[in-house]
Amino acid sequence: MGTPGFVSACERSLTAASRFAILPPLLLGRLLPPVAVLATLCALAATATAGDGGVGVGGGGTGGGDTGDDAGGHIFPLPAKHDYGDGYGAGRGHEGQDVFARCGKPIISARTGKVKYNDFDGGAGNYIVINGKGTKRDYMYAHMKRKPRLRKGERVRKGEQIGKVGDSGNASGCHLHFELWRGDWNGRPDVTRKLKKWDRYS
Numbered sequence: 402m403g404t405p406g407f408v409s410a411c412e413r414s415l416t417a418a419s420r421f422a423i424l425p426p427l428l429l430g431r432l433l434p435p436v437a438v439l440a441t442l443c444a445l446a447a448t449a450t451a452g453d454g455g456v457g458v459g460g461g462g463t464g465g466g467d468t469g470d471d472a473g474g475h476i477f478p479l480p481a482k483h484d485y486g487d488g489y490g491a492g493r494g495h496e497g498q499d500v501f502a503r504c505g506k507p508i509i510s511a512r513t514g515k516v517k518y519n520d521f522d523g524g525a526g527n528y529i530v531i532n533g534k535g536t537k538r539d540y541m542y543a544h545m546k547r548k549p550r551l552r553k554g555e556r557v558r559k560g561e562q563i564g565k566v567g568d569s570g571n572a573s574g575c576h577l578h579f580e581l582w583r584g585d586w587n588g589r590p591d592v593t594r595k596l597k598k599w600d601r602y603s
Contacts, residue, residue, distance in 0.1 A: 474512060474535075474536075474559075475511050475512050475559070475595075475599045476509065476510075476511055476512075476559055476560050476599060476603045477511070477596065477599040477600045477602075477603035478500075478508055478509055478510065478511045478540075478542065478577065478579060478596075478599075479500050479502055479506065479507075479508060479509075479566070479577050480507065480509060480603070481502045481503070481506040481507070481566075482502060482503075483500050483501060483502040484500070484501045484502075485498065485499070485500060485501075485593075485597075486498075486499030486500065486501050486576060487499045488592070488593040496580055496588025496589075496592075497541065497543070497578050497579050497580035497581075497588050497592055498578075498579050498580075498592045498593045498596050499576045499577070499578050499579075500576060500577045500579060500596070501574060501575065501576040502566045502575065502576065502577070503566065503575060504546060504565075504566055504567055504568065504575035505546060505565050505566060505567075505575075506565065506566045507562045507564075507565060507566075508542055508545065508562065508563055508564045508565060508566060508577055509560050509561060509562050509563065510531055510540070510557045510558065510559055510560065510561050510563050511533075511540055511559065511579075511599065512531070512533040512534065512536065512540060512559050513533075513534045513556075513557065513558050513559045514531040514532045514533045514534045514536075514540065514556075514557060515531065515532050515534075515554055515555065515556050515557065516529060516530070516531055516532075516551045516552065516553050516554060516555045516557060517530040517531060517532045517539055517553070518530040518553070519548065519549055519551055519552070519553060520548075521548060521569070521570075522543075522570060523570060523571065524570050524571045525541075525543035525544065525570050525571075525578065526543060526544045526545065526567065526568070526569025526570025526571070526572060527543075527544070527545040527546070527547060527548045527549070527564070527567065527569045527570070528541060528542060528543040528544070528545065528570075529541075529542050529545070529549045529551065529563055529564065530542075530582070531557055531563070537583065538581055538582060538583055538589075539581075539582035539583075539585075540579070540580075540581065540582075541578075541579065541580040541581075541582060541588075542563065542564065542577060542578075542579060543570065543577070543578040543579075543580070544566075544567055544568055544569050544570055544572040544575075544576060544577065544578050545564035545565060545566070545567050545569060545577075546564065546565040546566060546567030546568075546569065547564065547565065547567070549563050549564045551563060579592065579596060580592060581595060
């Protein structure tokens, strides 16, 4: 009969993050209620709450950090139903990857960084370039429906909406034209491989 009180005392000592971390075992404990299981959960909770934040939620992949070039540091920039179009080297100086989706669908930042350019170009239409934190790369998003309401130098977080799919500039149909730069206007040929990797893990 003392078990419910024991669980309450245990839960009161937990942070929100650690409660989230041990929720599956708690649910299992409803089926297997011995005190030994509850004691184990409190031991897990103590481990989760130790250190500088315990269990991380978000970021995708292991670590949830914003460093390196793994999928965990990036997110796919078009979280809507989409199809892949022309890729790097498809003619007419194409240095990026086209991702088709309905006009007006949100475009989000693939990585945390700062706005480097936010402008209009006859070819790219409304476009924005974000300097990716810790990557030595710039991320270029083109053909947006409207010019993003972001200032040069403004910080943008990974997953933050930066615009909407459009067909501004020299575009055939609503799509996001995405480029990875190393140096201004210097698209990298691995852009399609990177995008598809982030697509799988987002």
